[in-house]
Amino acid sequence: MMTDDLVRKMQQNTVFDDRTYIEIAGAESEILKTKKTVASYLSESLRPVMENLSLGCWRQLQEIRLRVGQPLALIIGGKSFFLQAGQLIMNWQESNFYVTQKMLNDTVLLVSHHSFYALEQELQHGFITIPGGHRVGIAGKGVLKDGDLQTIKDVSSLNIRIAKSIPGISNPILPYLIENGQVKNTLVIGPPGCGKTTLLRDIAKNLSQGYGGRYFQVGIVDERSEIGCCFLGVPQLEVGPCTDILDGVPKAIGMELFLRVMGHDVVITDEISGKADCEAVGDLCGCGVAVVASAHGSSLQDVLKRKPLGPFLTAKPFDRYLILSKRNGVGAIEAIYDGKFRVIKELTRCG
Template sequence: MLNLLETILYMMPEELQNIISSIPSFLSDDLEEIRIRELRPLSIISGGKNYYIDKYGNPCLSPTHGYIVTNEQTQRILQLISNYSIYALEDELRNGYITLKGGFRVGLAGQTVLENGKIKTFKNINSFNFRISREIKGVADKVMPMIIESDQIMDTLIISPPGMGKTTLLRDIARQLSNGFEDFEGVKVSIVDERSEISGSYKGIPQNDIGYQTDILDACPKAEGIMLLIRSMSPDVIITDEIGRNEDIKSIEEAINAGVRIITTAHGKDLNDTLSRPTLKNVVESGFFHRILILGNSKGIGTLEKVYDGRNMKELLLCPIKL
């Protein structure tokens, strides 16, 4: 945790470094986000709550006492996070975020430049969101028996609202499948990491522990990546997140038909919510997925609410469990 914060500090101008490093530990221990907006007060999200930070690093109640970030500082941050190389990050910029060493991401906002109605690049970037991703090893311990049935990995769809630990769970599933655990020998895992969030890759090297037998296709579109991996890496399992588009579904069907297991996620509050999206409805109803896991927060962030057997829609979980 401390190391991660240190990496973030390298990306800040000196004055902000001093302020952030003097944030009291009861806040910095649970730090989730650092938000920097030009000409507005510095704020952090810790334990799910927003705090404005004054020039001494202390939380303050009123935003008017917060430390105001200047234009030079935001420009400096941009130079530092891009490693003085905006040209190398064109694609990342287009998606609105940059992955940094250490596997955490910085979200960006500013003015967009359009070309043919699509975002070409950003200019006047003035808002930064340093997201501190958490690697929780063992978070999938209770899930593993549910997605493995007599040594066979089940095709699994994890449904969850944003911020409920979907990616954290997926990452640990990848690690455990790849390394193996009690009564389960590791298998070859491939990850298509379109948003560099599962592996947190920096220069193509995963910064998170995703297992010894895991290959990553970083920053690659899911549909193309899945097809490429089937051909090139002969994986036993392909892991990817946030499916939704038609071509994603098609390539997943292709993979399942090729005998490769798929573990993936989708946004949604519950099963009905997911079924209201036509593309997902088809794939769920056709019984492609053998397990459907629903995450929520009825017992805190990262609660496994429901588990369905995708083939007959039978519920397999008696009551929600906290992972």
């Protein structure tokens, strides 16, 4: 049961059974845990402000945006809010809570466990993962080495993205992905922020927890730590009991490693784009291991035009294409295509 429904029922003084009370306690404690974890990584002057926010706000909080010299911005339910004397307002010009360089530096120190230098590999991806799977995006001055981004210094902006899983988001589409007990090679296509990674995570969880009377051995090649949101190698979001994660390993290397030694039924990976990614996916598809991957794009035609993904897809390595959009919120499926780009189903919102 969704937390909002539970809270609404609580307000209506509905009589609950014991199980519902446990659900309420579980959902609320999850939000409290998130609040406590995230607040502990904020600077001393920011922490009381965020701790004073109601649980209702925390429930829908998506991002905390800190920019030096600018008002503190909170993204709640997809909308930007600012603070005026502890109250949420929508007009930034009326805000009286501005982020200072000290607030930002202290937060960076806490987020990096006082060891900014130890996160150079993570900073090449532009973010750090903290316990709970919450991601802290960093912007500042880039330090280049041989033309590659080595790290970021003089941090000027932070974006703390609150990790949330949406259990059951993949339930309506799984029947289209599995045939005769075998998972079809699937590509999830959608623009940023439409729920591709959330969907991949839920597919991994569902297959791993057992689907159609079978436990699938799932491998996740999580190059950018976005699917499992690993902290010190341990996934912070649920990915199922039969799932292995290779965290921070380039897709091409990770997929080859999984193919050689792990014997998975399904390998899941996020955002294939380069030539090496396409080749690795192609190799895996031809070796009897199902691949579920994602790619940026607003439509199938969009992706087919892109290089090197377009030419790769014309070889028809995938059996299913899921097209997502933001039209009806996170996880809204526009259409499902088969391997020959024919529409199988047009759906609306999942979950």
